[in-house]
Amino acid sequence: MFKNASPDEVKAVLAKAEEAYRVLKGYSIRQRTSFMRTVATEIEALGDVLIKTAMAESNLTEARLLGERTRTVWQWNSYANYTELGNWLDARIDFPTAMPSPKPDVRKTSVALGPVVVFGAGNFPFAFSTAGGDTACAIAAGCPVIVKAHPGHPETCALMAQAIEKARIKCRMPEGIFAQVFDEGYEIGQMLIKHPAVKAIAFTGSFKGGTAIAELAAERDEPIPVFAEMGSINPIFLMPDKLKQNAAEIAGQFINSVTLGVGQFCTNPGVIIVVAGRDLDTFQSTLKQVAANTPAAPMLHPGIAKNFEKTKANALEQSGVEVLAKTGAEQAENHGALVLATVSGVEFISNPALHEEVFGPYSLLVVCRDAEEMLRVAQSLKGQLTSTLFATGKDLEESEKLCTIVQERCGRIIFNQFPTGVEVCLAMHHGGPFPATTNSAFTSVGADGIKRFTRPLSFQNWPDEFLPDELKNDNPLEIWRTVNNELTMESVNPVQAN
Amino acid sequence: MFKNASPDEVKAVLAKAEEAYRVLKGYSIRQRTSFMRTVATEIEALGDVLIKTAMAESNLTEARLLGERTRTVWQWNSYANYTELGNWLDARIDFPTAMPSPKPDVRKTSVALGPVVVFGAGNFPFAFSTAGGDTACAIAAGCPVIVKAHPGHPETCALMAQAIEKARIKCRMPEGIFAQVFDEGYEIGQMLIKHPAVKAIAFTGSFKGGTAIAELAAERDEPIPVFAEMGSINPIFLMPDKLKQNAAEIAGQFINSVTLGVGQFCTNPGVIIVVAGRDLDTFQSTLKQVAANTPAAPMLHPGIAKNFEKTKANALEQSGVEVLAKTGAEQAENHGALVLATVSGVEFISNPALHEEVFGPYSLLVVCRDAEEMLRVAQSLKGQLTSTLFATGKDLEESEKLCTIVQERCGRIIFNQFPTGVEVCLAMHHGGPFPATTNSAFTSVGADGIKRFTRPLSFQNWPDEFLPDELKNDNPLEIWRTVNNELTMESVNPVQAN
Structure with missing residues (x-):
């Protein structure tokens, strides 16, 4: 039923994602979180057809899928809340407290890596697939997402993509912020991993799949991070x-x-x-x-x-x-x-x-x-x-x-509790040393997963009006920042050089 | 003058580092920072001989080396301060606020990766070499360090190792917390990269050197992170x-x-x-x-x-x-x-x-x-x-x-300032997209560099008395923690299940 994407179609998708990445820089955090909450609403609005479709495609029970839908909606909403809190930006400001000083004014925040490719999991058609936690985290960070649809539940993938597209139109997000491609083989997936426009990969699945992706990504002219969760035996x-x-x-x-x-x-x-x-x-x-x-x-x-x-x-x-x-x-x-x-x-x-x-x-x-x-x-x-x-x-x-x-x-x-059932909360770490994952520093469950798709960027001596909002003197986002080594929500008033 | 290490000597060094890694878990953060400050003092105590030796080995001027020593001492002291603040632990606590609740009590902190190998740079014999920022960050995180001494300034490396050893004895740190090996070729370096006891690598130097190390590390049965800073043209x-x-x-x-x-x-x-x-x-x-x-x-x-x-x-x-x-x-x-x-x-x-x-x-x-x-x-x-x-x-x-x-x-x-002169402060990001580094998510200057050598670990339903100090209910370290999504220094009092 779902046509395999052609290489030309994938190229077009990636060009749009690159464009969206730039356009998104002009959007505020608040605009992204509004989109995230609208995605949650649109997933709920899919109603019974989503559950019935996933039941038919995955053999999972209605009760389980109702629970997984609730969890998926919670992921979009709770990650949006945390995105607004702004702690994940790790905003830091250091400036001289007396003049003259040889110290420069240096400020640091986190910026989006660029287009992210998500390979979903077969065992969580909602929470770890098309509209799952990886997609939510990447969008929270400001990264466009290209999902390689899971071949085990393509109809469910298509419904979820529809919900995201409805939210995109309602929130006037750029077209390339989300795309999904279908392919029953490996060719399109490999093309995505190798393409220079792609800046990070999230994967949930087997050890074989995860390590193959990591190897391909390391062979690129510009190697990119692969966040692969590859399971374990959980003793x-x-x-x-x-x-x-x-x-x-x-x-x-x-x-x-x-x-x-x-x-x-x-x-x-x-x-x-x-x-x-x-x-x-x-x-x-x-x-x-x-x-x-x-x-x-x-x-x-x-x-x-x-x-x-x-x-x-x-x-x-x-x-x-x-x-x-x-x-x-x-x-x-x-x-x-x-x-x-x-x-x-x-x-x-x-x-x-x-x-x-x-x-x-x-x-x-x-x-x-x-x-x-x-x-x-x-x-x-x-x-x-x-x-x-x-x-x-x-x-x-x-x-x-x-x-x-x-x-x-x-x-x-x-x-004295069992490992099954991964609570979606900030204190959760769903990750671990190799071979559980390819990168033990990051989680794939909980809002800290946003950090996978960012990197730090410092601004030195940069004029206040041109700084990103989270680094401006008057703290317009009202976020916690580390100012001269102390956490504070206060605005800052650097002494001026003569 | 300096004997190349033999493979057996390296094995012995690594066995001691592994042992020290376990022993260090029984040490408090405060004990580690005391050691870090003592290293700073011992570097200063080396006095003029350090400057003279480095001048002879590196052709750098006295003024430059005096400045670099000040910077190196500042790194040890300021990283110690930040280590005590504890923000780098990213401590997070989530617990149910009413009972009965299906939510578990989950708490997350950062733990040391294990023994770290540091390859120093030739152009900073103090600040990016034996007793440089990478070594300070790894020890701050709780990781033992093995330095492959830079062949360009072996006498300086040996002096710095002496200072660290003096501090180690004064602070009663385990013997394996620091070691340095000499080798003019590549054999010992490669052995260190490949050895299963080693859990991360820090490198400052050329693109060729950094990418060669990253390739070797990726080929291991258990791939490990490589934090290589490989320079750039700084437009x-x-x-x-x-x-x-x-x-x-x-x-x-x-x-x-x-x-x-x-x-x-x-x-x-x-x-x-x-x-x-x-x-x-x-x-x-x-x-x-x-x-x-x-x-x-x-x-x-x-x-x-x-x-x-x-x-x-x-x-x-x-x-x-x-x-x-x-x-x-x-x-x-x-x-x-x-x-x-x-x-x-x-x-x-x-x-x-x-x-x-x-x-x-x-x-x-x-x-x-x-x-x-x-x-x-x-x-x-x-x-x-x-x-x-x-x-x-x-x-x-x-x-x-x-x-x-x-x-x-x-x-x-x-x-409107020049890029030379990298301020050592928390807001500094000394890193960047490939090929400037092999990992754009982390800095090699500033106390945030500590995070390179940690990974998150969650504790679920874990009894308070057996939790690490930073996660205990009464917050004995008096650090900032994110409790049910809000940053606070308060202690916590979870409701008890009946």
């Missing part, structure tokens, strides 16, 4: 005292987390680590019971289901891996059926294949001989989006070393 | 009305800037752009007069002088390039003798060779036919550390389009 450390006290309860919640969204979350807990002992019996037997009664559910599309079967089979073939629990349901076509496996700590540490993500309702119980082996398991882990400790106060007091190791290897560390 | 746009009013004065100051430090600054103005017209005569004739009386001076070392002659000769051989002015002094061995050349705007735009940095006392006057051609010259420029406008108010009003183009291509834009 859970279930500590001895906690296991003793809450084995059955945690087992049930754990299966709930593993099967949430049919396991198709980048924060899906792909491994849970325990120390051997008699308390483990209750945990394992509850897992078996609950798993047996957990129904299979349709996955996003046949390709994902096929890949789940393949990666799961590969994991189960590894030395020392045994199936621990699984659903008792008949397995229908393209459905993801829960499997929990188990392996020893020693095998896990020595086999890199067990550290690979299995995208779907699968998790691995790693049984360590003792606390020392659990530490070595932690040390063997690669970079993760999240790591979780289920622990009592007693456990935590005895886990200082473990906590240190775990923190070095993740972007978010969680206590 | 100056001399606008018509300003030229009319101040031609002679600017000509004199311009030569002063071009020859400052024998032209061996990364902010050296390598090109000055004007529009043809009768006012140009005064400018050119003053350049000739002043240049004729400008003495040659010894360059950093014979290799630099040789390279200057080579790149200068190459620039002068380009089509349409003519010598405009030069020193009348006899040229002594290893001395840099001023040459100013001139070329038309059309030639400059079409010849990439003229966009290359000539490291030394050389600059190119680009004469444009009209304002339109000056715009095209601006558009032809690559990423720059700085760009400068010499302009009157009238010029500036007519330069909106030029300013937009120029801002897109630089990290600092300057009005």
Whole structure:
């Protein structure tokens, strides 16, 4: 139904994006945030057809998609609020406090990088796709966006693009501020990555996809930043005292987390680590019971289901891996059926294949001989989006070393809650050391994600009337600024040279 | 005199750095800043021998080195002050304001990346070398540092390492917090870049060196960030009305800037752009007069002088390039003798060779036919550390389009001052789009440079007593934090779940 874009069409789209980038410099922050809020309204105005279309294209449930729509609308609105606060500009002003002085007047703000290409994710057709968080962040920063539509849900992508276009017309934004291109192959995506007009890339998806993009971007005459979120196995450390006290309860919640969204979350807990002992019996037997009664559910599309079967089979073939629990349901076509496996700590540490993500309702119980082996398991882990400790106060007091190791290897560390469900708030870091992402300095959830698409620019001795508003003496935007090293919302009155 | 490090010695150094990284986590920010201030004191305590050694190794003047020492001491002290302020942590706290709530308590801070390798610059033996800004920033962030000593001034490097070691012992810092290795070749540097213990690299030097390091770092199993500052040609746009009013004065100051430090600054103005017209005569004739009386001076070392002659000769051989002015002094061995050349705007735009940095006392006057051609010259420029406008108010009003183009291509834009002399303050951005640096998001001068060596880490539902100090409810560090989207220094009292 959707025609693949031609190279000439892509060139035209990029030329418009470059033009829009310049035009947008003449727009105020307030005009951008008005546009962002109108996008939110237009997404809501799509109504039931958006939900029905996404259900048909993604097999996700109505309840899940209603929730995801609310989250997506919240992203546009809350990022608009934060954009107006202006803290993300990191405005800094230094000037001499007495004259004569050899010190110059120097002021710094953040400026938009330029056109941004967004590759959306298949598992979040609203929140991480066409009108998702990456698009909202780039527009907040002042960057035009070109979305490479996700081939898994093209109709949903088209509806979202319509909502953005309606908002654009209402808010009189330049035409090139947003565009979407369709292509079922790789050619158009590669052309976008390589084109000199493109200044940054945001991606959510697989390790293979993310690293391929990063390599292409690094090979350009002008290398550009790639913010790729590539998933992880999100280890859970279930500590001895906690296991003793809450084995059955945690087992049930754990299966709930593993099967949430049919396991198709980048924060899906792909491994849970325990120390051997008699308390483990209750945990394992509850897992078996609950798993047996957990129904299979349709996955996003046949390709994902096929890949789940393949990666799961590969994991189960590894030395020392045994199936621990699984659903008792008949397995229908393209459905993801829960499997929990188990392996020893020693095998896990020595086999890199067990550290690979299995995208779907699968998790691995790693049984360590003792606390020392659990530490070595932690040390063997690669970079993760999240790591979780289920622990009592007693456990935590005895886990200082473990906590240190775990923190070095993740972007978010969680206590007695599950990693699935990424709260959209400023304190959220959705990122982490490689291979969870290609750039551990930035988040892809929360308004701090705006910073991915900016860079600092200093103005030295620049006349006040020609400065950007956020740096002007009288602080017309009423934002927090760091003036001669102190945070303040006050205006400034530099002493004048004679 | 200095033995090249062996691979085994480097391995031992890195093992100690990894250990120190963990040990440092148990140290407070206040302990780190105390160490930083003690380093400053110990650098001063080196006294005259430091200046004399650097003079002998670098050919830089006593006055220049006294100034650079003051600057280096200021870097350690002012970065320590800013480290204590804690704003760089970007501490954020979000918690539910009413219970029951589905929202989790999420808090975010910045954590140290791990051991950092610093490659210093030859042209700043104090401020951008062993005990330079990169080392100070990394230690401020909590990262141990391994310096690959600059082969151009090894004795100076050794003295600085002694000062740091004295401070380390006084402040009881772990042994691995700082190390320096010597090697005249590339082997040890490459080993450092490739080693898994190393988590980030800071470099100041040539485009060739910086991009080679970035490529090696990207090829690692775990790619790491490279913050390379690679210099630029720092264009100056001399606008018509300003030229009319101040031609002679600017000509004199311009030569002063071009020859400052024998032209061996990364902010050296390598090109000055004007529009043809009768006012140009005064400018050119003053350049000739002043240049004729400008003495040659010894360059950093014979290799630099040789390279200057080579790149200068190459620039002068380009089509349409003519010598405009030069020193009348006899040229002594290893001395840099001023040459100013001139070329038309059309030639400059079409010849990439003229966009290359000539490291030394050389600059190119680009004469444009009209304002339109000056715009095209601006558009032809690559990423720059700085760009400068010499302009009157009238010029500036007519330069909106030029300013937009120029801002897109630089990290600092300057009005009626010269780019040489980089003020060490928070509002300074010393960086810029590629090829000025490999990462336009960060500065290498000013305390914001600390952020290069950190990444965000979120804590979800984490018990208060186990949180890092900067995230604890009662704000024991008394720092600014963003709590539920508002900046505040207040403590927080989250509502408790039932």
